[in-house]
Amino acid sequence: MSFQILLNLFLAFLWMFLSSNYSVSRFIIGYLLGLVVIVALRKFFKSRLYIDRVWAVIKLSVLFIKELILANVSVLTLVLKPKLELQPAFFKYETKLTEEWEITLLSSLITLTPGTVVVHVSDDSKSLFIHVIDSNDIDETIDSIKNSFEKAILEVSRS
Amino acid sequence: MKTNDVIIQFTAKLVFFMIFFYAVHIFFAGHYTPGGGFVGGLVTASAIVLLIVAFDLKTVQTILPINYIYMVASGLILALGTAAISMFAGKPFFTHYFDYYNLPILGKTSLHTAALFDLGVYLVVVGVTMTIIQTIGEDE
Numbered sequence: 001m002s003f004q005i006l007l008n009l010f011l012a013f014l015w016m017f018l019s020s021n022y023s024v025s026r027f028i029i030g031y032l033l034g035l036v037v038i039v040a041l042r043k044f045f046k047s048r049l050y051i052d053r054v055w056a057v058i059k060l061s062v063l064f065i066k067e068l069i070l071a072n073v074s075v076l077t078l079v080l081k082p083k084l085e086l087q088p089a090f091f092k093y094e095t096k097l098t099e100e101w102e103i104t105l106l107s108s109l110i111t112l113t114p115g116t117v118v119v120h121v122s123d124d125s126k127s128l129f130i131h132v133i134d135s136n137d138i139d140e141t142i143d144s145i146k147n148s149f150e151k152a153i154l155e156v157s158r159s
Numbered sequence: 160m161k162t163n164d165v166i167i168q169f170t171a172k173l174v175f176f177m178i179f180f181y182a183v184h185i186f187f188a189g190h191y192t193p194g195g196g197f198v199g200g201l202v203t204a205s206a207i208v209l210l211i212v213a214f215d216l217k218t219v220q221t222i223l224p225i226n227y228i229y230m231v232a233s234g235l236i237l238a239l240g241t242a243a244i245s246m247f248a249g250k251p252f253f254t255h256y257f258d259y260y261n262l263p264i265l266g267k268t269s270l271h272t273a274a275l276f277d278l279g280v281y282l283v284v285v286g287v288t289m290t291i292i293q294t295i296g297e298d299e
Binding site for chain 2: 107108125
């Protein structure tokens, strides 16, 4: 992936030198041309196209903003209810992620969406301990994490 | 009892660079806008303290093998030398010089000897802060 980015930058510089015009617009044109060439020859690379990963990162960001708004609205409804019928609980969440940055990102995403807080990562980094504000639908929470955040992070990190 | 600090350690590694860059920015902003050597030094020291909190004292000492006492000394020598340079030219102590130069990439830049004095202040502040924190931290 990093090799592809370096190659793309090299092609952009090559385009600048060929046209002997050293301006930003020339560089951008060269970069886009290099991107077209790299996409055309994607069979030669062992790893995924890096533009694919950039797209996955954008999708993850959009998903995060959407989830943040939805979860805050749900916590608002909890707060405004006249009767507090909450059942706080801790539960263990088995994660498939292995890398340091993946676990950190997943924990941050879980913590920033209200209703759930990551309190501990197990010593073998295989499971997260999560505090949930309302334990009536733990399975639903686990499913939502698995299907949204973890899937999106795996989408970014798979080579 | 060793806990798994994966989240704080990874975050500290990331945030260290951001805080350090902010410190450098605030150091160079000191002439026309708020900032300068003292604040920049404190922010740099706080970045290193964040690493110490996330990891531990010995690990950070192996990562950044800096003798902070020497850092304080070099900062003091730099500040004093900058102030004393004008005496060789027959001007009073602490006379500063500045001029505009056309640097290859940056274009027209004003270089001022006060920036060197500020660098001395910066080194002293980082060195003193880290010396205090390390000395207290090593105390068993």
